[in-house]
Amino acid sequence: MNQIDQKTLVIFQPRFEKPTVLPFVKEGISAGFPSPADDFLDLSIDLNQELIKHPSTTFYGRVRGDSMINAGLNDGDLLIIDKSLEPTNRKIAVCFVDGEFTVKRIAIEKDKIWLIAENKKYSPILVTEDNDFIIWGIVTTVIKNVS
Template identity: 40%
Template sequence: MYSIISAPIPLTMFESLVPAGFPSPAADHAQKRIDLTEQLILNINSTYLFRVQGDSMEGVGIFSGDTIIVDRAITPASSNIVLAEVDDEFTVKRLFKRGQVIRLLAENPKYPPLEFQDGQELRIWGVVTYNLRKLY
């Protein structure tokens, strides 16, 4: 687990959209400075970074080695991707809640849903808000 840097880190943001298909001719290249903390963090005092290990969430683009941003101040809702603590071990899964039924769902068909038995302890530690992945 990592804590979030509290000092602003301004970066240059180009206002033009970048096509992922064919290049756009002569776009306006206006730019401004932005702070990634302001863009990625909703609640600075309740936000943490975690490094992911494993492949259970690859279906939503979270891969082993990625860094996720987790916010503890967001109330978890069904279908949110959450950092959960199951019997004192962390896991990242999609939350399923319907009535009294709670499951944690992997986003990889290799893994069955986590269904809870009497005596098992589940704590939703926080909601995953972003995934940071290094591309090079």
């Protein structure tokens, strides 16, 4: 299949009206033996400050579809997208192609741009002059539900 597989990504910009500060276990949480984490709950973290480096150029988007599952991006995952970052080879980018948003790994050659899915069901897409195309932003973080 050589098509944009995503439904339109829902894109929205975060609001920073007031910080959301939550308890934080600074020492890390052991995935092996239990640790006495209660001693560290006095610390706090604001995820906006932790995950968003350029608030005026940062947006959220929700993944729709399965073309990026082998990169760890699953249907319903929340992406943090920074429009100020330089699109470089092998980055995961949100692109606007012929009226639709899609998320793909970009492959930049001398005079060609390829959009590469991370699922063997989908063929790479060569961007041509005939496409209405822009690399809209670079994915910096993926937030996923695990339950």
